[in-house]
Amino acid sequence: MQGLGPVDHSPAEPAFHQPWQGVARALLMTVAGAAKVSGGEFRHAIERMEPGHYLTSDYYEHWLTAAATIAVEHGLVTRAELEGRAGGGFPLSGPVLAPPVADAGPNVDQPRFGVGDRVRVRQWHSPGHTRCPRYVRGKAGTVVRVDGIYSVPDVEAHGTARRAEPTYSVRFDAAELWGDEQRAACVHVDLWDSYLE
Amino acid sequence: MSQHGHHPAPPSPIEQRVAALAALLTERGLLPDGLIDDVTRRYESEIGPMNGAKVVARAWVDPAYRERLLADGTAAIAELGFGGPEGHHLVVVENTDAVHNVIVCTLCSCYPWPVLGLPPAWYKDPPYRARMVREPRALLAEMGCPLPDDVEIRVWDSSAEVRYLVLPRRPGGTDGMTEADLAALVTRDAMIGVARP
Numbered sequence: 554m555q556g557l558g559p560v561d562h563s564p565a566e567p568a569f570h571q572p573w574q575g576v577a578r579a580l581l582m583t584v585a586g587a588a589k590v591s592g593g594e595f596r597h598a599i600e601r602m603e604p605g606h607y608l609t610s611d612y613y614e615h616w617l618t619a620a621a622t623i624a625v626e627h628g629l630v631t632r633a634e635l636e637g638r639a640g641g642g643f644p645l646s647g648p649v650l651a652p653p654v655a656d657a658g659p660n661v662d663q664p665r666f667g668v669g670d671r672v673r674v675r676q677w678h679s680p681g682h683t684r685c686p687r688y689v690r691g692k693a694g695t696v697v698r699v700d701g702i703y704s705v706p707d708v709e710a711h712g713t714a715r716r717a718e719p720t721y722s723v724r725f726d727a728a729e730l731w732g733d734e735q736r737a738a739c740v741h742v743d744l745w746d747s748y749l750e
Numbered sequence: 751m752s753q754h755g756h757h758p759a760p761p762s763p764i765e766q767r768v769a770a771l772a773a774l775l776t777e778r779g780l781l782p783d784g785l786i787d788d789v790t791r792r793y794e795s796e797i798g799p800m801n802g803a804k805v806v807a808r809a810w811v812d813p814a815y816r817e818r819l820l821a822d823g824t825a826a827i828a829e830l831g832f833g834g835p836e837g838h839h840l841v842v843v844e845n846t847d848a849v850h851n852v853i854v855c856t857l858c859s860c861y862p863w864p865v866l867g868l869p870p871a872w873y874k875d876p877p878y879r880a881r882m883v884r885e886p887r888a889l890l891a892e893m894g895c896p897l898p899d900d901v902e903i904r905v906w907d908s909s910a911e912v913r914y915l916v917l918p919r920r921p922g923g924t925d926g927m928t929e930a931d932l933a934a935l936v937t938r939d940a941m942i943g944v945a946r947p
Binding site for chain 2: 561562563564565566567569573576577578579580582583584587596599611612620621624629630634635637638640641684685686698701727731735736737738739741742743744
């Protein structure tokens with residue numbers, strides 16, 4: 554998180570800078586629909602990109618790489634076909650490192666926490682997909698909003714099992730989060746029930 | 751590379767990869783005719799910050815609408831005909847004299863597509879994603895939005911299913927303006943929270 558440079562801000566920009574970027578969007582929709590992938594599985598396909606490739610490619614190349622990876626993993630096309638047609642290498646995302654979730658456990662129907670409750674984010678390391686940002690793990694915050702019950706990304710990214718849980722918007726004081734002197738700033742993070750203790 | 755425009759530049763590696771996946775999906779009967787043009791056209795001309803600007807302008811002129819918008823963003827935004835992917839759970843956060851809101855997605859690039867369109871490149875790049883939660887006041891100042899020390903900054907990290915839209919303060923001296931004229935004052939950046947109109 555440290556040492557990052559300035560934001561290369563633009564006041565306005567087109568949705569697609571190059572025609573291929575719009576095509577990548579349509580291909581992603583097509584593959585996601587044909588392979589019936591969950592949002593978690595799609596996001597995890599991007600997260601599995603080789604780090605050097607991820608950092609040196611744009612959003613739409615991330616989408617293309619995820620679409621092609623999912624298309625190969627679900628048997629819609631083969632890697633050899635892609636490379637043959639592209640006339641060269643076709644970098645795909647790396648393997649899934651977490652085992653498939655066999656038993657997702659029961660759904661959680663009732664929120665455990667209410668607005669104003671003090672909660673702490675569990676401290677753990679996930680080998681697979683999660684939507685719990687690292688920077689809040691182990692940190693304490695306050696629930697400011699109880700949202701709906703949604704499929705847990707950590708489960709849906711790794712197989713066909715599903716578990717649904719309530720989600721919360723949790724407010725963290727910036728100075729407490731980072732251990733510095735920032736004043737009058739807070740960060741809200743939206744978290745699934747099982748991320749909290 | 752041609753200097754005369756008679757021969758188009760040869761496709762780049764990324765264009766070759768996009769074409770390869772598109773050709774294979776077309777042959778498999780998975781990519782519908784017209785989808786690419788349809789997707790490109792929609793994101794270029796129908797889905798963008800002009801939609802969010804209409805929502806903001808309506809809230810500025812119609813107090814009852816503003817109340818509905820803050821109570822249930824998804825439903826109030828649907829009243830104006832906007833919804834769809836990345837817009838199923840919209841929460842609108844209101845700027846006041848004492849509070850300034852700003853949105854970010856630290857894990858990927860989540861963004862309220864129906865009201866803001868596809869996100870700009872800088873929103874998706876690591877410096878913005880890391881620094882807006884780490885040092886929001888400093889980054890806002892650097893981006894041309896300095897805030898008095900007593901204005902509380904609320905950062906919203908779109909880490910689960912909710913997508914956020916900032917309702918900026920109505921600028922002074924706009925009392926006689928029509929809703930359409932007001933909408934023209936509302937920028938993408940003001941609805942992300944990195945500028946004030």
